[in-house]
Amino acid sequence: MSISRTFTGDLAVLPTHAFGARSLTWWGVIAYMLIEGGGFAVAGGAYFYLMSQESVWPPASYPPDLLPGALFTLIILLSEIPNTLLKKAAEAEQREQAIRWIVTLDLIGLVLLVIRGFEFAHINVRWSDNAYGSILWALLILHTIHILTDWAESVVLTALMMTEHGKEPRRFVDVSEDALYWRFVWITWLPIFALLYLVPRFV
Amino acid sequence: MTASDHSEDEPRDGPELDGDELDLVLSQTWGDKPGLWGWLCTVDHKKVGKRYIVTAMIFMALGGVLALMMRLQLARPDSGLISADRYNQIFTMHGTTMMFLFAVPVMEAFGVYLVPLMVGTRAISFPRLNAFSYWLYLAGGVMLWIAFVRDVGPDIGWFAYTPLSGPAYSPGKRADFWAQMITFTEVAALAVAVELVATILKQRAPGMRLDRIPLFVWSMLVTAFMVIFSMPAVTLASSFLLSDRLVGTQFYNGTEGGSALLWQHLFWFFGHPEVYIIFLPGLGFVSAITETFCKRPIFAYPVMVAALVTTGLLAFGLWVHHMFATGLPRLGYAFFTAASMSIAVPSGVQIFCWIATIWDSRPRLEIPMWWVIGFIITFVIGGLTGVMVASVPLDLELHDTYFVVAHFHYTLIGGAVFPLLGAITYWFPKITGRMMGRPLGIAAFVLVFFGFHLTFMTMHFTGLMGMPRRVYTYPAGLGWDALNMTSTIGAFILASGVLVFVVNIIWSLRRGVPAGDNPWGAASLEWATTSPPRPYNFAHIPAVTSHTPLWEETLPVFSGLRVKERELVLTTVVDAVPDLRDPSPRPSIWPLLSALATTGMFIWSIFSPWALVWGAIPIAIAMTLWFWPKEPPEPEKEPVIE
Numbered sequence: 047m048s049i050s051r052t053f054t055g056d057l058a059v060l061p062t063h064a065f066g067a068r069s070l071t072w073w074g075v076i077a078y079m080l081i082e083g084g085g086f087a088v089a090g091g092a093y094f095y096l097m098s099q100e101s102v103w104p105p106a107s108y109p110p111d112l113l114p115g116a117l118f119t120l121i122i123l124l125s126e127i128p129n130t131l132l133k134k135a136a137e138a139e140q141r142e143q144a145i146r147w148i149v150t151l152d153l154i155g156l157v158l159l160v161i162r163g164f165e166f167a168h169i170n171v172r173w174s175d176n177a178y179g180s181i182l183w184a185l186l187i188l189h190t191i192h193i194l195t196d197w198a199e200s201v202v203l204t205a206l207m208m209t210e211h212g213k214e215p216r217r218f219v220d221v222s223e224d225a226l227y228w229r230f231v232w233i234t235w236l237p238i239f240a241l242l243y244l245v246p247r248f249v
Numbered sequence: 250m251t252a253s254d255h256s257e258d259e260p261r262d263g264p265e266l267d268g269d270e271l272d273l274v275l276s277q278t279w280g281d282k283p284g285l286w287g288w289l290c291t292v293d294h295k296k297v298g299k300r301y302i303v304t305a306m307i308f309m310a311l312g313g314v315l316a317l318m319m320r321l322q323l324a325r326p327d328s329g330l331i332s333a334d335r336y337n338q339i340f341t342m343h344g345t346t347m348m349f350l351f352a353v354p355v356m357e358a359f360g361v362y363l364v365p366l367m368v369g370t371r372a373i374s375f376p377r378l379n380a381f382s383y384w385l386y387l388a389g390g391v392m393l394w395i396a397f398v399r400d401v402g403p404d405i406g407w408f409a410y411t412p413l414s415g416p417a418y419s420p421g422k423r424a425d426f427w428a429q430m431i432t433f434t435e436v437a438a439l440a441v442a443v444e445l446v447a448t449i450l451k452q453r454a455p456g457m458r459l460d461r462i463p464l465f466v467w468s469m470l471v472t473a474f475m476v477i478f479s480m481p482a483v484t485l486a487s488s489f490l491l492s493d494r495l496v497g498t499q500f501y502n503g504t505e506g507g508s509a510l511l512w513q514h515l516f517w518f519f520g521h522p523e524v525y526i527i528f529l530p531g532l533g534f535v536s537a538i539t540e541t542f543c544k545r546p547i548f549a550y551p552v553m554v555a556a557l558v559t560t561g562l563l564a565f566g567l568w569v570h571h572m573f574a575t576g577l578p579r580l581g582y583a584f585f586t587a588a589s590m591s592i593a594v595p596s597g598v599q600i601f602c603w604i605a606t607i608w609d610s611r612p613r614l615e616i617p618m619w620w621v622i623g624f625i626i627t628f629v630i631g632g633l634t635g636v637m638v639a640s641v642p643l644d645l646e647l648h649d650t651y652f653v654v655a656h657f658h659y660t661l662i663g664g665a666v667f668p669l670l671g672a673i674t675y676w677f678p679k680i681t682g683r684m685m686g687r688p689l690g691i692a693a694f695v696l697v698f699f700g701f702h703l704t705f706m707t708m709h710f711t712g713l714m715g716m717p718r719r720v721y722t723y724p725a726g727l728g729w730d731a732l733n734m735t736s737t738i739g740a741f742i743l744a745s746g747v748l749v750f751v752v753n754i755i756w757s758l759r760r761g762v763p764a765g766d767n768p769w770g771a772a773s774l775e776w777a778t779t780s781p782p783r784p785y786n787f788a789h790i791p792a793v794t795s796h797t798p799l800w801e802e803t804l805p806v807f808s809g810l811r812v813k814e815r816e817l818v819l820t821t822v823v824d825a826v827p828d829l830r831d832p833s834p835r836p837s838i839w840p841l842l843s844a845l846a847t848t849g850m851f852i853w854s855i856f857s858p859w860a861l862v863w864g865a866i867p868i869a870i871a872m873t874l875w876f877w878p879k880e881p882p883e884p885e886k887e888p889v890i891e
Contacts, residue, residue: 051804051805052805053264053806053808054806055808055827056263056808056809057810057818057827057830058261058808058830060829060830061829061830062832062887067822068819068829070374070447070451070819070831073446073450073451074443074447077443077447080477080478081439081480084482088481088485088518092485092489092515096506096507099506100506173492175505176499176506176507177499177502177505177508178506180489180498180507181500183498184500202876202877214888
């Protein structure tokens with residue numbers, strides 16, 4: 047190097063893992079939330095644009111039946127309880143607790159996917175009937191992809207936690223970010239629930 | 250386990266481990282295996298960045314050949330050189346290739362290569378995602394070009410308006426290949442954007458506070474956020490289009506409650522920011538080059554940063570100005586005209602800051618600086634015609650004519666390609682270790698600059714004379730003949746300049762003067778390491794004390810990163826205080842295999858919706874293996890990512 051160089055400090059003293067905004071994973075998860083949240087927002091915009099083209103909404107059918115959607119919403123809201131406990135256990139680096147709650151969430155995820163099946167069955171419109179049907183199916187499929195991918199990721203993480211790799215401190219960072227992402231999944235569900243079930247009923 | 254495996258005893262860089270000895274260890278840790286396997290598995294941001302750059306430049310050459318074919322066809326009236334159908338494919342492929350396969354990827358590619366070096370870190374964040382994004386981009390581009398060569402190329406224009414692109418008017422699979430190319434390139438671009446945001450916010454060298462970030466890095470940060478906010482719209486739009494075409498949804502079908510204008514809104518909500526996504530990195534190039542050759546910091550650095558951020562924000566309020574001709578409420582016209590004109594303000598501010606920087610110094614007229622001057626002249630003209638078409642009455646007159654073609658080539662070639670060619674000349678010595686030749690560099694600049702203005706200045710008049718864009722031929726006697734011939738001659742001069750530029754690159758790779766670490770006497774950190782940089786970028790992590798660290802008397806460094814594992818330092822977002830040592834992933838074949846699985850699903854889903862179900866399984870398997878640790882963990886040992 048052409049200019050002179052002096053050592054000004056030592057990095058060896060720094061820790062090797064941390065939770066939340068101090069970790070790189072957190073920033074990756076947040077950035078993907080922005081992308082996917084943006085996708086949901088644009089889909090919501092398309093919904094209202096299509097709604098503005100119609101004089102009645104829904105144009106020629108009944109709104110989706112409320113029961114499966116309401117049940118799904120109730121359970122996904124309640125899932126935040128084990129999710130918070132999971133996040134706390136991960137950040138306290140308590141492996142057994144973390145495994146207990148992540149398994150609980152895996153099971154809740156399965157239940158949610160089954161109820162989601164009923165939601166599709168009770169949507170009361172085909173995607174090909176009209177643009178109303180198309181956007182409803184699109185919103186529901188978009189959200190289902192999030193439930194599915196997060197569920198698959200959680201299952202892999204559960205398996206990982208049960209092996210020797212589950213003892214590594216960084217694994218707890220992964221679990222903590224996974225719990226953060228689940229919050230995103232259920233929070234984005236609420237406006238989609240409103241678009242699917244409430245707007246066609248009450249607006 | 251031996252004692253040396255304990256973290257306290259692990260070798261670290263520092264005064265005791267320095268020079269050739271350190272280089273040997275770090276090269277072992279950060280280098281790739283030799284041969285094809287190492288080539289396929291690499292996650293080195295410099296190798297991936299170079300691949301991105303070279304691939305994007307090849308696509309630019311292909312898009313340029315298409316442009317020349319169009320110019321040959323239009324050189325004379327009633328030309329029968331190219332059929333109408335083929336011509337439709339050619340202009341669609343030209344625009345699509347230039348926008349999606351060249352301009353955005355090449356800018357992100359420079360970010361991938363340069364940003365980690367400029368912020369003084371050992372690697373990009375999420376390097377495997379980076380490798381994955383490159384393979385996906387490559388697959389999408391190759392897919393589109395294979396389709397084109399086999400006469401299934403899109404023929405619907407680069408913005409693919411419905412209903413033309415819908416199932417009723419575009420039977421066959423041409424439009425589907427276009428729409429799926431969008432999915433490929435947007436997934437790739439979004440991945441790179443995430444990496445750049447995380448790298449810039451968390452991996453800056455200690456002391457590189459927000460107000461000490463090089464302007465190019467600022468421009469990439471704003472660009473990355475624009476990608477994050479704009480690209481979901483086009484991905485959604487093209488998915489809707491695919492499903493209209495494949496499974497009979499009605500998003501864009503006006504007779505079933507859909508709307509063709511919904512496409513235009515979704516597309517331009519992405520498409521207008523897209524222009525700035527291409528051109529903000531160009532501004533970053535200009536700032537870097539101007540600073541170096543004027544040998545002084547850019548005038549009014551905080552104003553420059555504010556202008557970049559303002560441009561990024563305003564870019565999201567302009568999209569409707571592409572739709573003036575569709576009919577809008579009066580208030581809509583007024584709002585989007587005002588917004589479109591207001592974006593001239595931050596652009597103008599930056600131009601004045603560069604001029605002030607040049608004014609207040611004795612600029613050295615090296616080749617990159619020529620490109621900067623060419624940029625300022627050309628971009629100002631393009632900006633002025635932009636203000637013209639921002640006003641509704643003029644826009645309605647000029648819409649869909651060659652005037653618009655002239656305008657956006659002035660902004661995109663003048664605003665992005667000229668800075669890009671300057672940037673290639675400027676960073677070529679860092680990337681390759683050799684300088685680019687000066688005589689051929691001057692020749693390339695002169696040919697490109699004058700060829701460009703001959704081609705596109707003329708098109709303003711062709712457009713004012715009423716020639717619509719995208720016509721495959723025209724009758725004689727409309728007053729367009731000489732103008733078109735002039736543009737064609739200009740285009741070939743421009744192309745010969747690009748050819749000279751490429752010849753210069755090839756010549757310089759073999760015969761160029763060896764460059765040394767910092768041949769231009771520049772101020773930013775990428776010049777503090779060897780040319781080309783070693784796989785680990787920096788022997789010791791630099792400590793930054795000013796906005797122009799290499800113009801200080803000394804460059805202090807930190808010791809203490811482990812050298813037998815891939816390790817880098819994370820710093821705090823605002824003040825860049827050292828916070829964590831973080832492991833960086835080792836090379837892996839799984840990003841490539843995941844990209845192949847994803848490619849399989851994307852292409853399959855052009856033909857069957859079931860691809861989304863069955864095609865997802867190999868992706869899930871590949872990605873699980875990507876993340877699964879490969880070796881049993883050792884207790885007490887510090888983290889690694891295998």
